[in-house]
Amino acid sequence: MTSILWLRRDLRRSDHPALVAAHDAAGAGGVLPVFVVDPTLTASAGPARLAALHEALSGARESFDDALVVRHGRPEEVLPALAREVRAASVHVTAETTPYGRRRDERVRAALSPDVPLVMTGSPYAVTPGRVRTGGGTPYQVFTPFSRAWRDHGWRRPAAAPPGVRWHRGVTSEPLPAGSDGPSAARSRVDERGALERWHEFLDAGIETYAVDRDRPDLAGTSGMSVHLKYGTIHPRTMLADLAAVTADRGPDVTTYVNELCWREFYADVLWHRPASAWADLRPGLSAMAYDDPATPAFAAWQSGRTGYPLVDAGMRQLLAEGWMHNRVRMVTASFLVKDLHVWWPHGARHFLAHLRDGDVASNSHGWQWVAGTGTDAAPYFRVFNPVAQGERFDPLGDYVRRYVPELGHVAGRAVHQPWRVAGAYDGGYPAPIVDHGAERDEALRRYAAARG
Numbered sequence: 001m002t003s004i005l006w007l008r009r010d011l012r013r014s015d016h017p018a019l020v021a022a023h024d025a026a027g028a029g030g031v032l033p034v035f036v037v038d039p040t041l042t043a044s045a046g047p048a049r050l051a052a053l054h055e056a057l058s059g060a061r062e063s064f065d066d067a068l069v070v071r072h073g074r075p076e077e078v079l080p081a082l083a084r085e086v087r088a089a090s091v092h093v094t095a096e097t098t099p100y101g102r103r104r105d106e107r108v109r110a111a112l113s114p115d116v117p118l119v120m121t122g123s124p125y126a127v128t129p130g131r132v133r134t135g136g137g138t139p140y141q142v143f144t145p146f147s148r149a150w151r152d153h154g155w156r157r158p159a160a161a162p163p164g165v166r167w168h169r170g171v172t173s174e175p176l177p178a179g180s181d182g183p184s185a186a187r188s189r190v191d192e193r194g195a196l197e198r199w200h201e202f203l204d205a206g207i208e209t210y211a212v213d214r215d216r217p218d219l220a221g222t223s224g225m226s227v228h229l230k231y232g233t234i235h236p237r238t239m240l241a242d243l244a245a246v247t248a249d250r251g252p253d254v255t256t257y258v259n260e261l262c263w264r265e266f267y268a269d270v271l272w273h274r275p276a277s278a279w280a281d282l283r284p285g286l287s288a289m290a291y292d293d294p295a296t297p298a299f300a301a302w303q304s305g306r307t308g309y310p311l312v313d314a315g316m317r318q319l320l321a322e323g324w325m326h327n328r329v330r331m332v333t334a335s336f337l338v339k340d341l342h343v344w345w346p347h348g349a350r351h352f353l354a355h356l357r358d359g360d361v362a363s364n365s366h367g368w369q370w371v372a373g374t375g376t377d378a379a380p381y382f383r384v385f386n387p388v389a390q391g392e393r394f395d396p397l398g399d400y401v402r403r404y405v406p407e408l409g410h411v412a413g414r415a416v417h418q419p420w421r422v423a424g425a426y427d428g429g430y431p432a433p434i435v436d437h438g439a440e441r442d443e444a445l446r447r448y449a450a451a452r453g
């Protein structure tokens with residue numbers, strides 16, 4: 001008998017419960033690992049996402065001893081055909097938790113022959129979304145109680161690699177999806193080996209300053225693991241097991257890091273319970289909010305990093321250049337779009353998702369909703385990030401701005417955050433601010449007050 005292992009957000013060999021299940025179910029026919037290039041998903045991905053996928057699949061070929069088969073097409077057509085071709089007895093997957101992934105998997109289940117089950121084992125999370133609940137059995141609405149319950153629930157140890165997996169070989173594979181020349185932050189290769197190397201590097205030198213440096217976009221103070229978690233080149237449980245072994249003197253940094261991993265789990269849990277929140281307000285309180293049309297030069301200026309606000313522009317250009325943006329700057333750029341330009345958050349979320357290598361619908365849409373005041377946080381609608389104050393505080397020497405905005409390269413120190421105060425600052429062609437932040441902040445608060453009645 002042959003088992004198909006249909007890989008999606010789990011492009012690794014180690015700590016892979018679905019691989020263990022496929023191996024246990026397979027007889028002499030062995031395990032056939034397959035990745036289906038789904039046109040629905042590649043159509044919405046920009047060059048950086050496609051480049052990362054290409055890298056992750058190249059690496060998965062190595063991880064799976066060159067047995068990985070790539071096929072292009074709609075999964076509900078490709079998988080039943082492949083199952084017939086190799087006479088598979090079962091198709092194994094890591095359970096998907098996003099709205100599109102869940103619908104797609106149900107279509108595949110229905111399209112497979114009744115004697116070929118779609119078997120789901122594990123998830124891309126330490127605790128499978130939907131499992132952590134309040135005492136009354138309802139989902140958590142707020143992060144802090146969720147995080148407590150999530151820690152109390154705990155997680156399994158990493159799954160041991162099955163010994164001597166027999167691969168099913170001799171099946172035709174199609175080319176990898178194009179995209180090898182997209183932009184890259186190049187902090188690590190997006191494959192299993194790159195994930196483990198980057199992770200151990202961070203544990204050796206990085207975690208001890210994480211709690212302090214994580215908010216500084218000018219420093220390499222974060223782990224850079226999001227792209228690996230996105231493609232599943234590492235499982236978060238592996239990371240949590242390693243963190244549990246880190247020495248006690250790094251306690252605060254470890255606690256902070258585990259908390260960040262928990263945000264990823266929380267947002268996946270929220271999306272599991274409320275799939276519509278991927279692209280619509282989670283809470284209805286601001287449904288009467290007046291937004292502006294995104295089809296304006298201001299939206300285009302935001303997308304290309306030419307708003308005249310240096311921290312916003314540096315972030316938007318980092319996104320286009322590297323397919324990644326620092327978390328603090330994601331908050332500031334998102335706030336600028338929603339509260340200074342008055343554009344509804346899904347328009348910005350789509351732009352981020354297309355360009356981020358780590359683009360993940362749960363973390364992205366709920367990160368945006370947190371900023372917009374429509375999401376899980378109780379009352380943040382009045383929180384409006386000041387891009388100048390944020391720049392002066394978190395990029396205190398101005399290095400981050402100068403790295404991504406070369407027109408301001410001649411402006412020294414933190415003065416770069418207020419070029420309108422520096423003689424000659426605009427000589428390099430940097431644009432003047434497209435809006436007045438103070439006035440737009442007042443306008444945002446006025447619209448929020450009106451929407452809340």
Ligand SMILES: Cc1cc2nc3c(=O)[nH]c(=O)nc-3n(C[C@H](O)[C@H](O)[C@H](O)COP(=O)(O)OP(=O)(O)OC[C@H]3O[C@@H](n4cnc5c(N)ncnc54)[C@H](O)[C@@H]3O)c2cc1C
Pocket residue numbers: 214222223224225226227229230260261262263264265267325326327328330331334352353356358359360361363364365367368371
């Ligand atoms: C508007 C907005 C959009 C975002 N979009 C995404 C996205 O598409 N994909 C994505 O992975 N993250 C997203 N985030 C969260 C966060 O910005 C990134 O996870 C982080 O910048 C990744 O860099 P890192 O791995 O070096 O982070 P580290 O600081 O090293 O954090 C470690 C891990 O914790 C998780 N994490 C950290 N912060 C958050 C957070 N606020 N929410 C959820 N998980 C978090 C990530 O898995 C990350 O890899 C978004 C945040 C905002 C405000």
